């Protein structure tokens with residue numbers, strides 16, 4: 001035990017929020033040192049051999065803009081590992097970048113994975129980290145990390161409800177006494193909202209735009225409720241009828257209309273969780289409300305939209321994009337919690 005503590009003191013233990021949209025790495029004592037999109041760009045040579053060109057932001061900038069021999073991929077799309085090999089390479093890249101001979105001891109690593117990952121996927125994540133040089137690997141589930149990161153009283157005998165709206169998945173969890181009492185994960189989150197904008201613009205304006213443009217529009221003017229002062233943004237793409245490149249102006253009302261389906265799916269998942277809530281925990285939620293984390297929590301008025309619907313107070317966590325990474329990092333500080341996680 002004492003030896004463990006001494007080793008822990010010298011090694012640069014780290015935690016990773018392995019998200020489908022963004023990966024964040026936090027090193028003990030140094031804070032979040034990597035915050036980059038979960039994207040890998042690869043180039044194939046004539047023999048079909050693949051070489052990594054870029055990972056992270058640089059690779060994301062290539063999405064949808066690559067020539068034939070280069071591919072920019074999101075290996076963890078939709079909350080599942082779509083490409084095991086690339087996920088492994090990405091995890092290894094981020095670990096090596098964070099570790100960089102800062103310490104000669106191999107780090108202990110705690111990784112936050114989407115709740116819905118299968119045993120096979122979890123094993124793949126664990127093995128990737130081990131082969132990238134980890135001494136020990138622990139996994140923590142996303143609703144738990146989100147609740148810790150949002151400063152909810154997770155250890156107390158009191159129910160806390162957190163909704164993490166990420167890129168690939170929305171995860172809803174009720175936490176009490178350090179464990180997940182209820183949880184639900186759906187594959188509707190930021191990516192589906194982006195796609196809904198792409199589809200709407202195509203249908204209503206005959207304009208073909210890319211997923212990245214859809215995401216930019218969502219961030220610029222997306223909202224879950226009618227805004228007092230409507231916003232607008234220009235979107236560029238290719239006209240389906242004339243084939244010419246053109247631009248149109250979209251209003252926040254357009255975008256609200258476009259995204260109401262996926263937004264409603266998230267609300268319905270919350271209602272499902274509330275319906276199966278044990279009465280004693282329900283009392284805690286009525287008293288303390290619901291906390292939103294993940295990038296999707298930044299959609300304008302999402303908190304008010306949900307609050308009006310379920311008649312409970314809803315709050316957005318401070319820095320919702322960082323909540324899971326901070327929660328995973330805090331779990332790293334608490335050895336006894338880690339030991340509890342190791343057996344899962």
Ligand SMILES: Nc1ncnc2c1ncn2[C@@H]1O[C@H](COP(=O)(O)OP(=O)(O)OP(=O)(O)O)[C@@H](O)[C@H]1O
Nearest residue numbers: 019020021022166167168169190294295296298299
């Ligand atoms: N200001 C913003 N307004 C609306 N959406 C935003 C904003 N900033 C980021 N997002 C969205 O948040 C999503 C990414 O959030 P986050 O980093 O929490 O996901 P993730 O953890 O990678 O995914 P997951 O938890 O599903 O594995 C993306 O869909 C992105 O478009």
Ligand SMILES: [Mg+2]
Nearest residue numbers: 019166294324
């Ligand atoms: Mg996440």
